[in-house]
Amino acid sequence: MALEEYRNRIDEIDKKIAQLFQERMDTVTKVGQYKKENNIPILNRKREEEVLEKNAKRLREDLQEEGREFFENLMAVSRAYQQKIIFNEGKSSKNTMVSVGYPGVKGSFGYQAMVEYFKLDEGSKNYTEFEDIFIGMKKEEIEYGILPIENSSTGAINKVYDLLRKYGFSIVGEQCIKIDQNILGIPGTTLLDIKEVYSHPQGFEQSSRFVSGYSDWRLIPYHNTAMSAKYVMELNDKSKAAIASREAAKIYGLQIIKEGINDNRNNTTRFIVIGKSLEVQEESDKISVVFTLKHEAGNLYNSLRFFAENFINLLKIESRPMEESNWEYFFYIDFEGNLRSEAVKNALKKLEEDSSYFRILGCYKKMSMEI
Ligand SMILES: O=C(O)C(=O)C[C@]1(C(=O)O)C=C[C@@H](O)C=C1
Numbered sequence: 001m002a003l004e005e006y007r008n009r010i011d012e013i014d015k016k017i018a019q020l021f022q023e024r025m026d027t028v029t030k031v032g033q034y035k036k037e038n039n040i041p042i043l044n045r046k047r048e049e050e051v052l053e054k055n056a057k058r059l060r061e062d063l064q065e066e067g068r069e070f071f072e073n074l075m076a077v078s079r080a081y082q083q084k085i086i087f088n089e090g091k092s093s094k095n096t097m098v099s100v101g102y103p104g105v106k107g108s109f110g111y112q113a114m115v116e117y118f119k120l121d122e123g124s125k126n127y128t129e130f131e132d133i134f135i136g137m138k139k140e141e142i143e144y145g146i147l148p149i150e151n152s153s154t155g156a157i158n159k160v161y162d163l164l165r166k167y168g169f170s171i172v173g174e175q176c177i178k179i180d181q182n183i184l185g186i187p188g189t190t191l192l193d194i195k196e197v198y199s200h201p202q203g204f205e206q207s208s209r210f211v212s213g214y215s216d217w218r219l220i221p222y223h224n225t226a227m228s229a230k231y232v233m234e235l236n237d238k239s240k241a242a243i244a245s246r247e248a249a250k251i252y253g254l255q256i257i258k259e260g261i262n263d264n265r266n267n268t269t270r271f272i273v274i275g276k277s278l279e280v281q282e283e284s285d286k287i288s289v290v291f292t293l294k295h296e297a298g299n300l301y302n303s304l305r306f307f308a309e310n311f312i313n314l315l316k317i318e319s320r321p322m323e324e325s326n327w328e329y330f331f332y333i334d335f336e337g338n339l340r341s342e343a344v345k346n347a348l349k350k351l352e353e354d355s356s357y358f359r360i361l362g363c364y365k366k367m368s369m370e371i
Contacts (some may be wrong), residue, residue, distance in 0.1 A: 024074075025081060032082035042082050043119060045365075046283050048075050076119060099123040100273075101133040101142040104224035107248035109177050111226070113271040114146045117175040128223050130159055134167040137276065145274045146175070153264040154205045156318050161332055164274070164290070164361060165320075171288050171362025173273035181207045181262040184229050184254040185241040191257055196220055198228035199243035207243055210261035229254055270367075278363060280339050286315065286366035287344065288334045291355040295328055299354065306350040307335060310343040315366075330357070339363045 001009075035042060052068050059067040100118055103110040105126055114124055125142055127133045133145040147160045164171070181203055185194065196218045197204075197211070203225045204211060211219065222228040222242075229248035232240050241257060242248075249256050293299040307314055313336040319329040337344040339360070352358045 025078065028078040028082060029085055032086040035082070036086050042079050045119075048072075051075065079119065099125065099142045099144070101125050101127050101136045101145040103127055103130055103133060103147060104226045105230055106226065107229065107245065107251040108224050108226035109179055109245060109269055110146060110148065110224075110271065112245070112247060113148075113175045113177045113269075116177065117146065117173060117271070117273060118144075128227075131163055133274075134163050134169065137169060137274070138167065143275070144172070145169070146271050147274065148202075148269050149174075149272045150270045150316075151179070151202060151206065152266060152268040152270075153262070154202060157202075158320060160272070161318060161320050161330075164272075165330060165359075168359075169274045169276060170278045170360075171272045171364055172275040172279040173364045174286070174367050175271045175273065176367050177269050177271065179206065179262060179267040179269050180245055180260055181225070181243050181267070182246060182249065182256045183241050183258040183261060184232065184244055184249045184252075185257045186233065186236055186238060187253075187255045189238045189241065189255060189257055193238040194241045194257075195239040197241045197243060198222045198231055200225045200228070203228070203243040206263060206267055207261040209263045210258070211243075226251070272362075273364075278339075278360065280363045281365070282338075283365055284338050284363045285336060286334060287337055287339060287363045288332065288361040289348070289351070290330055290332045290357075290359050290361055291351060292322065292328065292330055292357040293354065294356055300331070303351050303354050306347040310347040312337055312343060312347055332361075336366070 032042065034040075052071050055071050056064040056068050100114055100123070102108070102114040102124060103126070105111070108126075111124075111126070118124075125136065127136060130147055133142070133147060136142045137145055147163075148157050149160050150156050181199075183191070183194070183197070191214075194214070194217060198220050199222060201221050204219050204221070211217065222231065225242070225244035226248040228242035229244040229252045232242040233252040233254055242254070243261070246256065246259075248254070291303070293303060304314070314333065315336060316332075316334040318332040320332065322328045322330060339345070339348075348360070
């Protein structure tokens with residue numbers, strides 16, 4: 001077949017796709033209208049996953065990856081259209097606009113987590129410190145915030161646990177991000193040129209094995225890994241380097257001097273999405289609570305017993321010191337379940353009775369990440 005004939009064939013196919021696209025967008029508009037009337041958010045991650053699964057299976061095996069990408073983009077276009085046509089009329093309908101605060105700058109892991117979770121970066125705002133996100137929520141600058149809570153190599157991010165309790169916002173979702181740490185420098189830098197390295201303390205800690213091999217390097221803690229990459233780009237000096245992601249190298253025009261320096265190949269950070277209030281949905285399958293117990297023998301054992309008796313699977317326990325009383329703690333517990341389930345209601349009722357302080361932090365969809 002000649003090129004001309006192939007192009008004619010493509011034109012025919014595109015004609016059909018264009019008709020179907022228009023039909024789909026008209027239907028998407030109706031869904032958008034329904035969502036607006038019923039105060040339902042545009043993004044429905046569960047539905048999108050179903051659409052992707054269903055349609056990938058309809059395709060030949062060698063086309064499934066591309067098919068997923070096609071439908072992912074198609075739904076991103078649908079969402080943007082719903083936003084434009086329905087939610088943006090009369091622009092200031094603040095409660096329907098998703099605006100999210102993330103830590104760091106573009107290219108930070110917080111930024112990546114935000115894009116993954118909300119599937120967009122419009123209406124987002126960056127903040128330097130974790131606490132600034134909580135303050136931004138309080139001042140109603142943003143509706144949601146996304147913050148790292150735990151890393152698979154270095155453990156809990158204590159500051160975020162403390163802020164969660166201090167500000168009283170709720171966890172409404174979570175997102176895991178695979179973390180890669182790299183040595184970045186201006187083009188032409190070699191490992192031997194480097195004298196000073198900038199990164200977030202987490203960046204140093206996650207790459208401690210590699211970094212310990214260069215005892216002459218001065219390690220300078222910085223607000224955020226991507227911000228250190230930006231700073232190194234601005235310094236434009238071969239003796240300065242940053243530890244940050246590949247994404248940050250791309251955004252700030254830096255060269256990757258040494259790739260994948262994180263000690264743990266499966267280095268993953270779990271982020272939580274915080275909102276003003278609880279958002280319990282049918283598919284929510286994880287709950288977080290914080291409580292304190294009277295300082296008496298057997299109290300923690302007794303409270304955890306309520307979970308075992310109700311066959312509830314505990315996922316994580318973390319303790320944080322109470323500033324006002326030495327050697328007493330706030331316990332943060334994550335467990336499987338939905339707040340509407342009887343077993344969960346039973347366990348929480350008993351736990352609340354036994355606690356001197358008790359708060360449900362959130363009930364949201366658990367993100368499992370195979371490694
Ligand atoms: O089914 C919906 O809830 C829609 O709004 C439609 C649609 C789609 O394009 O298929 C768009 C956005 C949602 O995140 C999920 C799916």
